Amino acid sequence: MRRPLTAVVAVAVALTASAAGAQPRAVGGRGAAATPVVAADQATRAVHVLRSDVRSWDAGRGTGVLWSWSADGRSELADLEPGSSWSNPSEAKLRELDGHRYLLATASGGLAAVVGYPGREVYWAAHTGPGNAHSIDLLPDGNVAVAASTGGFVRVYAASTGSRATRHAEVPLRGAHGVHWDPRTRLLWALGGRELVALRVDGPADDPGVTVVHRSTLPTRDGHDLAPVLGTKGRLWVTTGTAVYQYATGRHRFVDYPSSSRISAPGVKSVGDDPATGRILLARPEPGHSCVWCTSVLTFHRPDGTKRLVRGAMYKARWWTPRRD
Template sequence: MLRRILVGLCALLLCVPATGARARSPGWAVVAVDQASRRVLVLQSAEELMAYQGPDRLPVVWSWSADRAPGLADLAPERSWSNPDEARIRIRQGRRHLLATASGGLVAVVDTATGRTRWAVDVGGAANPHSAELLPDGNVAVVASGGGWIRLYAASQGPRATAHAAVPLPGAHGVHRDARTGLLLALGDDVLLALRVGGTPAAPTLTVVRTTPLPDRGGHDLAPVLSAPGRYWVSTLEHLWSYDPSADRFTPVHLGTPAAERDVKSIGDEPGTGRILTAAPDHTGPCDWCTSVITLHRPDGVRALRGTHLYKARWWGRAVADP
């Protein structure tokens, strides 16, 4: 019991691998988006994730759901929080925030220390939001595949601020702010956009500065390569890629078999170990887009989370902070 408590505290404090010979960290925790329980789940480290017998026995050290969040009733979470599809952590002004989206239309920024929702909006289920990014000024970029756009919301102006700038992007699935350049990168079906943020926090603007065709169709996940700062993981329907913005070039990533590289919903690496974590549909559950396992590579391994319908899983480690 004491060990489990210590592991939970470590995960919430975002522990990183220890370097001392005697002090060995269990590794980074994992965050998963579970559509079965409609929760964002922070789980124990990959070393301690085994085949648990059902969702009530998962090693959860922290969780969040719009269904249980106070102050969100006006956004009808019973509808807007259906099929949650993103969970990321960011640091702003010394505080850790969860960024969560759901296909039902909800986008939320949550203070992980208090559970308080700092900002939230319902963009509608037809838009199908898939990811979000928190900017240093408190504004929030959102991409939506059904809507076919990237929007920059003036979230700094209030907990329900809806004013925004928008740029069309068919099949928009991924977004990330490049701290080195200040540009927003946004991933669509066929292209990767680089956008400059302008205007003011209350009236932001977006300007496309570069449009890069993808090596193949179906862009889905966009995430930083933490072991190689400045580069990005990009997943498409059939392949995985590493993208270098400075050279504007994609390099194929191979994980052993073509099946391991196909239809990946999320990908990320754990610094210190080099392990890669992916989530991809296993086509054994009630939905074609979800899975009940997370997969590790280099070294390889599978962690079964029975009873879950996972969409994405990410390392819940050192957060991306203000530049």
């Protein structure tokens, strides 16, 4: 397996509101730092890591922004034409591999990237085509899974073989919107428009294979977000066009969960729970926003509240934690 690139201190781009400092630790106890939030912001064409202990953020002034990254202006990505391939950033996650931390990001224009945090070195990046790359995850062997909605596919790229590796295995999945590697089941879970599927990834890392091993029909149509329930082992968050669900991977069924009547809502683009506090974070389109699928306001539950990104057009937002089980 290709080893991750040595971290380097990159010069901050204009969109970086502050130096790439250390992430606040999410630990219990009085005075503990709050777990940050990461958001894919289509207004600035950037991913921002945001403090969760402030009322609002302003990327232009750097208020509440801990770290930012954009494919725009990155010379090492020029061959992937980010001017078009990085249009409408759609996904952002934190993952760990071999002791290194990485931002995982996709954009509707087709760019998918795994970028070192905080140094911004590119571990892997590719133009996945015009299929609306919508979600991404990092596998234990260093390969990368990508789901594309209009392309209707889930791919596993042999990213462990090089930073521009394009060899991949592919399975069709109509309306593919979410992908998540689950270390408990050792399966790659993927969410389509009408079903949740479990995929077995096999073969050598340099020539992976993917096989569907289980399919579950969604309770309602238009599957959108897929994420681990970090407060309850063996469960996944699943959102559709009309509701927010939890799915038990061991039982292969959708199950009830606490406060579902308050959390579940139509059109939720992303959902997740903070492993340090149990607080729930949701991103859903904001009525009247100039971008019909975006929001400048994130919603929180337990306790309830909202926070605003000034002039923001966020699509998905997640807790900035590498945990996935």
